[in-house]
Amino acid sequence: MTFQIAIDGFVALYIFMLAGFAGWVIIGRVPAILHTPLMSGSNFVHGIVVVGGLYALLNASNGLEQWIGFFAVLLGAGNAAGGYAVTDRMLAMFQTSERTPAHFKAGHARTGHVKARPTRQA
Amino acid sequence: MLTFVPRLVIDAADLMVALLFMYGLWRMSSPVTAPSGIRVAGLGMLVAVFASFLYLFGVSAAAKPHLAINIGLAVIALVVGGGVAWWSGRRVAMTSMPQMVALYNGMGGGAAGAIAAVELFGNKAHSATQLVVTLVGALIGAVSLSGSLIAWSKLDGVIKQPLRARGQKIFNAAIMVATLAVGAYLVFAAQGAAQPWMSTPHLIELYFGLALLFGVLMTLPIGGADMPVVISIYNAFTGLAVGLEGFVLQNPALMIAGMVVGAAGLLLTLLMAKAMNRSVSNVLFTNFGAVPRHKQGAIKGALKPTAPGDAGIAMRYSSSVIIVPGYGLAVAQGQGKLFEFVKLLQAGGVSVKFAVHPVAGRMPGQMDVLLAEAGVPYDMIFQLEDINNDFASTDIALVIGANDVVNPAARTDKSSPIFGMPILNADQAKRVFVVKRGEGKGYAGIVNALFYADNCNMVYGDAQAVLIGMIEAVRGLGLPAAA
Secondary structure, three states: OOOOOOOOHHHHHHHHHHHHHHHHHHHHOOOHHHHHHHHHHHHHHHHHHHHHHHHHHHOOOOHHHHHHHHHHHHHHHHHHHHHHHHHHHHHHHOOOOOOOOHHHHOOOOOOOOOOOOOOOOO | OOOHHHHHHHHHHHHHHHHHHHHHHHHHHOOOOHHHHHHHHHHHHHHHHHHHHHHHHHOOOOOHHHHHHHHHHHHHHHHHHHHHHHHHHHHOOHHHHHHHHHHHHHHHHHHHHHHHHHHHHOOOOOOHHHHHHHHHHHHHHHHHHHHHHHHHHHHOOOOOOOOOOOOHHHHHHHHHHHHHHHHHHHHHHHOOOOOOOOOHHHHHHHHHHHHHHHHHHHHOOOOHHHHHHHHHHHHHHHHHHHHHHHHHOOOHHHHHHHHHHHHHHHHHHHHHHHHOOOOHHHHHHOOHHHOOOOOOOOOOOOOOEOOHHHHHHHHHOOOEEEEEEOHHHHHOOOHHHHHHHHHHHHHOOOEEEEEEOOOOOOOOOHHHHHHHHHOOOHHHEEEHHHHHHHHHHOOEEEEEOOOHHHOOHHHHOOOOOOOOOOOOOHHHOOEEEEEEOOOOOOOOOOOOHHHHOOOEEEEEOOHHHHHHHHHHHHHHHOOOOOO
């Protein structure tokens, strides 16, 4: 691997630390109601591994490397495409009620006009 | 060696990808902005994939003759892998989401492991550090692959029972130690400090084999209801493996994306474990079903069964209802009927809210998605800490297919295995109806004192059938919608 800038030693640790911190803070903001789409969404994000697979496959110089590289791209692409498809589908389902009745916001302490009648005992 | 221009384009693309991913996840913090968030991240992914084809301008001399075939293979892999996963992701039922996410997650772990394999078999590591990182990434990726596949088969019902054996923990530990030993040996051998006792490729194969085996063995004994924690952990694992392989490939986009996901997975893992009142190591290394029965405090009262229709009518005449849905509702596919019933109540002027426990479902937040799919607006769905104080001033709590998460023993009974677990205080409502298939115990295997409380009635039956009964009874009243 020949690159212009080497990410080595402490530079790598800085990147990992800051990214980990950013992830923790960003994910910490997500409300519990969205935890499933969040999980599939972050699942989608690590589908970026497909890029590493492409690098490995394009640089493959023998049959074994081609096989493993092919496998890596296949799985990585599946991870990315599948993760995106389910996340997008789920997020489209979260709808707000067109009318937002006041009692949802103010809690249910409705005093008032619909008086509770005695309930039938089982 | 890449020439200047493709190198610059790839670097710029990677930077953009990291930015788009983080911004996309940032927008996931509200249901309003979240759909655009995932699209932003998706755009980032497209940029990354297209830019990575520029690597073909810089392939090594050894790979040059194979370049045409490699490009063909890459395109086929992208189209087939992406296409199949897209197709399945578009079709999968929302109740099957946990196993689908487990499967995609395993694919990511497998891809990271495969990249490590190319590096290892090709002997491409330049330094001991790089080799160690490659090996660690390979280990985590392989464990994530095989572990996720086992999790998938458990969630999908292929494996029905947790498999447990005596001495399992010691055996698993031995496998782990053996894996690490082979890894360490590889490093020493590469430094010339040790004579390989078998050829390096065979050692690498052994290393991967052991790591995969460990993932299988580690996941087999874990029970179905612990899956929220397991899925979160493997999500973190895959992220970590991707980040580490990103370092090996000197690709900062992979490093950042992987580590962000690793942190996210860790956070969710801890949240889930907390909601289940257990430590992460307890989930992984303790066979929960095998916990010795504790002495149960005497339970006063009796189970008081009631008919669905009576319960439905009681709710129609109340002024406020909080519904506690559990995994049993999803099993019975009753979400649609539930929302139909809720709309009837609302038309009658009853205030209705949903109270969702963090571990209601087989992955974090699954119940929220299932309710959303049924059409329940998210402003009616409340999380534990936001609604727990409201039960005391609520007329009726309707518990459907949930058990341990409403067991008041978690608050009061110090000897209970679930003592200290955050629960929904359904017992504090003036009246409680519990819809349940039968008199069985919950996952934790303990009797629920709530069911015997004076203010609680049991409605036995399949959740869907019970809800149909409730709907018919309320419709049968023929009441006009409230003003």
